[in-house]
Amino acid sequence: MKHNEALLKAEKFQQKMETIAQNDYWRPQYHIAAPANWINDPNGFCFYKGEYHLFYQYHPYSSQWGPMHWGHVASKDLVNWELRPIALAPTDEYDKDGCFSGSAIEKDGNLYLLYTGHVDLDNSNGGNDRIETQCLAVSHDGLCFDKVENNPVIKSLPENLNIKTEHFRDPKVWKHGDWYYTVVGVQTKEESGQVVVYKSQDLINWEFLNIMATSSVKENLGFMWECPNFAEVNGHEALILSPQGVKPEGNKFLNVHQSGYFLGKMDYQTGIFHRDSKFDLLDYGFDFYAPQIMQDEKNNRCLMIAWLDMWESNMPEQENHWAGMMSIPRVLEVKNNMIYSKPAEELSKLHKSKVHYEQVIEEATSFEGVNGDCYQLDVDFDLKNAQGFVLKLRVSATEETVISYDKDTKIFKLNRDKSGRGVNGEREVAIEPIGEKINLQIFSDRSSLEIFINDGQRVLSSRIYPSKEAKGIVFIPNGSMNTNIDFYQI
Numbered sequence: 482m483k484h485n486e487a488l489l490k491a492e493k494f495q496q497k498m499e500t501i502a503q504n505d506y507w508r509p510q511y512h513i514a515a516p517a518n519w520i521n522d523p524n525g526f527c528f529y530k531g532e533y534h535l536f537y538q539y540h541p542y543s544s545q546w547g548p549m550h551w552g553h554v555a556s557k558d559l560v561n562w563e564l565r566p567i568a569l570a571p572t573d574e575y576d577k578d579g580c581f582s583g584s585a586i587e588k589d590g591n592l593y594l595l596y597t598g599h600v601d602l603d604n605s606n607g608g609n610d611r612i613e614t615q616c617l618a619v620s621h622d623g624l625c626f627d628k629v630e631n632n633p634v635i636k637s638l639p640e641n642l643n644i645k646t647e648h649f650r651d652p653k654v655w656k657h658g659d660w661y662y663t664v665v666g667v668q669t670k671e672e673s674g675q676v677v678v679y680k681s682q683d684l685i686n687w688e689f690l691n692i693m694a695t696s697s698v699k700e701n702l703g704f705m706w707e708c709p710n711f712a713e714v715n716g717h718e719a720l721i722l723s724p725q726g727v728k729p730e731g732n733k734f735l736n737v738h739q740s741g742y743f744l745g746k747m748d749y750q751t752g753i754f755h756r757d758s759k760f761d762l763l764d765y766g767f768d769f770y771a772p773q774i775m776q777d778e779k780n781n782r783c784l785m786i787a788w789l790d791m792w793e794s795n796m797p798e799q800e801n802h803w804a805g806m807m808s809i810p811r812v813l814e815v816k817n818n819m820i821y822s823k824p825a826e827e828l829s830k831l832h833k834s835k836v837h838y839e840q841v842i843e844e845a846t847s848f849e850g851v852n853g854d855c856y857q858l859d860v861d862f863d864l865k866n867a868q869g870f871v872l873k874l875r876v877s878a879t880e881e882t883v884i885s886y887d888k889d890t891k892i893f894k895l896n897r898d899k900s901g902r903g904v905n906g907e908r909e910v911a912i913e914p915i916g917e918k919i920n921l922q923i924f925s926d927r928s929s930l931e932i933f934i935n936d937g938q939r940v941l942s943s944r945i946y947p948s949k950e951a952k953g954i955v956f957i958p959n960g961s962m963n964t965n966i967d968f969y970q971i
């Protein structure tokens with residue numbers, strides 16, 4: 482089928498499912514989700530012709546993962562996103578089983594999408610189960626995308642490397658000087674993660690530059706590095722990765738796959754990224770994967786959006802013909818040799834009303850007007866005279882999502898054992914109070930929570946599936962606690 486026809490067919494099918502999907506209570510009210518059916522990774526996050534664009538891995542024919550298309554939304558302000566026509570469909574020999582993840586860049590007024598063409602192979606007699614190559618599509622208006630004739634533009638990896646050639650995906654392109662560079666995720670023959678880097682002057686002809694970063698099996702950094710990003714963050718450089726298969730270390734790395742980063746320095750002569758920090762997570766919650774950054778040159782900041790879900794997790798929304806959503810846009814900042822992520826300031830446009838309280842509390846307390854399912858809750862807990870706190874969100878007679886902190890252990894916990902349908906478990910992270918305070922900024926949507934701690938030093942994100950009655954918020958001090966609350970309905 483021709484690309485145009487495949488796109489139209491997918492659009493039509495998607496529209497059939499829209500009404501059911503959009504009437505579902507769990508549909509996000511201010512996060513990006515597809516009109517219906519399955520989404521995963523954010524792709525092609527960029528600014529083009531006065532708008533932010535975000536594409537996403539999309540299966541328009543069901544709420545399960547399937548042959549990947551690219552869905553598309555655009556926004557002038559990162560807050561109000563408009564649906565655009567589906568951008569890519571897997572119609573060509575080189576991408577027939579999926580237009581996998583990739584990125585976008587503007588060149589000479591046109592918008593280019595660099596993505597992975599995925600082809601499944603029958604490997605019942607041994608051998609590779611897939612071919613992955615890097616492919617290009619171009620648009621003159623940011624609406625319609627044509628695949629270029631030269632596809633695949635990166636056909637294979639050099640042969641003399643210690644790389645398993647079939648896993649070769651998720652190109653993230655950027656410009657440095659006169660050259661375009663792209664990182665691509667690969668796997669070594671011993672099955673550890675690696676990133677390669679290519680360079681090009683025209684986005685069509687690519688030259689292999691080097692293995693940009695690598696890991697050994699001994700390091701517990703997973704068996705494959707998906708979705709690499711090279712990021713410039715307030716004068717620092719970082720390599721952001723989504724390693725598959727990092728094993729749990731105590732209470733860390735409990736998700737199936739992880740997303741995190743190394744700080745370091747890119748040497749453009751050799752193509753080597755010299756890491757100078759340990760791998761750290763970008764989010765300590767249950768649901769956060771495949772983040773993609775964009776350098777927002779207009780505002781001199783590095784933005785990040787991630788898939789607010791996790792592979793192999795329960796997604797009860799699938800029975801209502803949709804699956805998956807994006808995180809809110811976050812702004813990255815390097816401080817104290819680590820990456821902080823904060824909600825983009827534009828999100829304050831979502832505020833409908835505000836209540837403020839400052840009060841010393843000594844027992845379980847709910848505040849009038851501080852409840853709901855779509856809100857931003859900013860709170861400072863002063864622990865001078867308190868040992869810690871418990872904060873219960875999305876509370877009904879039988880449900881609650883529980884956050885807690887203890888001053889002695891310095892452990893912050895998020896528990897979703899009673900959060901509603903389909904999910905459970907606990908995640909935790911060590912938090913140093915600022916002075917004697919813990920500061921939280923919490924974004925709640927119908928089926929998600931994103932919790933930013935101490936100015937974005939740590940973040941925990943989670944999908945939850947409470948009933949629509951679950952709107953209570955209860956503050957429980959362990960001691961006498963000054964509590965300073967700004968609560969915004971969204």
Ligand code: FRU
Pocket residue numbers: 521522538549581582597650651707708770771
């Ligand atoms: C990450 C990922 C990518 C791949 C895409 C397929 O979540 O596995 O590596 O390109 O999803 O949908």
